[in-house]
Amino acid sequence: MPYDAGTYDVIVVGAGHAGVEAGLSAARIGAKTLMLTINLDMVAFMPCNPSVGGPAKGIVVREIDALGGEMGKNIDKTHIQMRMLNTGKGPAVRALRAQADKFLYQQEMKKTIENEENLDLVQGLVERLIIEDGMCKGVITQTGAAYYSKTVVITTGTFLRGEIILGELKYSSGPNNQQPSIKLSEHLEELGFDLVRFKTGTPPRVHSETIDYSKTEIQPGDDVPRAFSYETTKFITDQLPCWLTYTSEITHQIIDDNLHRSPMYSGMIKGTGPRYCPSIEDKVVRFHDKPRHQIFLEPEGRNTHEVYVQGLSTSLPEDVQKQVLASIPGLENVQMMRAGYAIEYDSVVPTQLWPTLETKKVPNLYTAGQINGTSGYEEAAGQGLMAGINAGLKALNKEELILSRSDAYIGVLIDDLVTKGTNEPYRLLTSRAEYRLLLRHDNADLRLTEKGYEIGMIKEERYSKFLEKKAAIESELERLKSIFIKPTAEVQELIVSKGGSELKDGIRASDLLKRPEMGYEHIQQLVPADFEIASDVSEQVEIQIKYEGYIEKSLQQVEKLKKMENKKIPENIDYDAISGLATEARQKLKEVRPLSVAQASRISGVNPADTSILLVYLEQGKIARISQ
């Protein structure tokens, strides 16, 4: 018989990257929150690569920070190296990536959670949900503890019926030999959820002191101090490098010779793996004529000799992994500390979720992270944040928060999941965002901090600083647009020295800044401001002026999108009653149950005629209501 272990507003099941954001955000908006995890020592654990960020993903981390989440702050405190990527390209695709000290990352996150008001962190393996009147009312653990709550967020990552596969060996396990969660998976099936089997994998780890670094290339961090969080003021200057090497022809020969022992090709692995994170055996088979593949050697932390071998994800047998490692320049005599492995797990078909990440089947139940078919710490954290916010808001009887595709990469991610579903572990790519010019690394705060403040995630002090920054940007934009630069000798000289052509006439400062050869600092030199302009302000001013034309075009598209997003579809709409919908469209609409016409139009199988018919039908309903 379960015993009553307490009552909360929100319960979060799991304390991985989705779970910690969910727990923290629910607590931060004022909901009394419980986080349950199978093993307290594994909070915010990185079972795969010790890194955070990268293209698209790094922008998600910025968005999490702009909304008051933790990932950015935590990696700022615990990284061993940080780099800005794509600096040679446009502002829209710049992104930060950090190598984490994976142990410090965990410790720091656990401490933050322990210090958080409103938040209890407790060890426990959840086996069942408490369901009353079809609604989720709490959870029951393996030890018989019954916790009651208004809402529950499940963030079980790859633990649901997890199975590790290593060569011919296969056993029931969560990641890194953790205890898997089996009963919860069965329970979700009982409740009628559609589950699918996905697969992911991780490479071997090796001992740093057995690597011959002289045969590799050094990959240092940036000299400039960097941070994910808008609030970070202390920067880590003591960075550790990563190292680059390559597979060899011998590596490929070893893999070819041992393919029959690979569970990927023997049929042992049934789950769908991600294309963007293929195993080395997959890469060798699919791109057979490629003579070599890149291998990055990434330290797992400052207080360990373990090194993560990026690029060598594999489920080949242990002895083959050793041979493969030895065939790589620099790793000839390497000591393998852990073998790589593949893991298969259950995930929930994400079209069963509303855009709030609440399940349609069981009200008050939310799912976030890898359980929703995604891959990556950042994708998990972004969902965890939103599920925690929405579970908290619902528990507090407040209006939920849905980010649109034009607000954030997190909006793109969740919309893709709940509208289109996914047939492989989903990774964010910049090309998934149609408004990527608007969803930049630099403007995450301008896009989201207001929203974070409205729901209580952003505190007064931070918000007033944000407003100051915003005002400073506006006034500097205003100044540059109103000030004229005359073609004096000094001006012409500067322009020519930068490789531009001389002015024929006076020009607005903002127009001069639009010239490719001109930077904000040049304009500042010609027409200095009365007071010092902070670098984050001048960065915004420069980007907004330089790319005004493109930004304007994107904004016009967003305007149109908003119109369609404002055409809401009532939850109780009866699609069978709408004559004229094509059969496939009707079926998809009934499954996805979109909240707006914009979302409906993105469902594959719903064509523009169906969207038109839906619009007319909705309008008809509106007229009917008015005339009643």
Place this chain on the structure above:
Amino acid sequence: MKLGSFFYNIVYCSKIFHKRDEDMEFDTITAISTPMGEGAIAIVRLSGDEALAIADRVYRGPGGKLLSEVNSHTIHYGNLIDPKTQKVVEEVMVTVMRGPKTFTREDVVEINCHGGLVSVNRVLQLVLANGARLAEPGEFTKRAFLNGRIDLSQAEAVMDLIRAKTDRAMNVALGQMEGRLSKLIRELRQEILETLAHVEVNIDYPEYDDVEEMTHGIFMQRAAHVKSELERLLRTSEQGKILREGLSTVIIGRPNVGKSSLLNSLVHENKAIVTDIPGTTRDVIEEYVNVRGVPLRLLDTAGIRETEDIVERIGVERSRAVLKDADLILLVLNNSDELTVEDEQLFQITEGMDVIVIINKMDLPSKIDIDKVKDLAKNRSIVTTSLLEDQGVDELEEAISSLFFAGSLEAGDMTYVSNSRHIALISQALTAITDAMEAIEAGTPIDLVQIDFTRTWELLGEIIGDSVHESLIDQLFSQFCLGK
């Protein structure tokens, strides 16, 4: 005869393709709003916020008058010019009606131009190239409804209309999927997609060293190639041919059956279409006539004038090959002769083609076996004429136009229908790629140039009804070996 059906096809064809949702509502739409063919005047209607602005882009009134400044519900004389070339396209009367006192309750502009497919489509294309979007099935009515112009009882009818027209348009579109144009477009899109994927790899996998960094130089080369392909497509696309040059029509028949008289009476009766299209200097002499709004390009008129038979002249196989490319064949028989082997041969080589059978010389005593002719003609129209006495020419013209407008002339008709869209989309794609090239010139970062390059790809996708974004991601992972 369903005069209206052709018009519907033009309008409805657009709909299945495209439209990314954000473009759907209340942008400015356009369509030909008069039944095609018969009238001396045709109307191209624009509706939406931008209607006046678009009209002003192409309209040149006396004294530089702007339509956006004239009173509502007034009509104005002027010329339409192509802003790119500054050349006059048509002489028109333009009606300006500001919302809400219009059918759609939006600003509406109606451009009255000369009837006939060529002029009206030129006008349509001009407004499409300058910012309007081809209306979807029932879209004017849908807007009228959504803007509160039509009452509730009509909503059901609007939905039915959309469905019905969509299904019809879908069939047409499926027919178009085959064919040379779509093959060309697919190849070009694949080429663009590879470049896009290349750029995306640079962005999403900046450390991936297997693929060279996309430089402005390489991008420029690729863009220039796409641009020249698009220009070529616009110039030479088989499908574009009819719009510019008319339905290719061949008159065949044994010597002395009256081919030359037929040609003369068609040319005589109908004003020849003036064309500035190159190609008229080819070996095969062509003449252009307008039969009740249907533009005909009469091929090999020199041969006909020499009263020589095509089969006799170039042999059965070659003539069949020549005839295969024709949209319409006028097969002339002599009423005063018995059917010959040569006549039957003509039926054989035109098997499966669009043919109108003309039995000429009805003024002479009949020796021909009419039943046999009917048999040979299968279900195709038979017209009897006496070209010498000017009898039956009306019936022949009637037959040509009804064949065309009733949609029986499948190939020509459908190709034609798709033209307005295709040409407008290809021109827009050209503009987008030109923007991309200008951006490269200006040193704009690659990921921004990518925006216009992507737009080019999407516009071409609309032609063949394929704009699925996922294919870029598929391309990414099949072209490059990526991953950690």
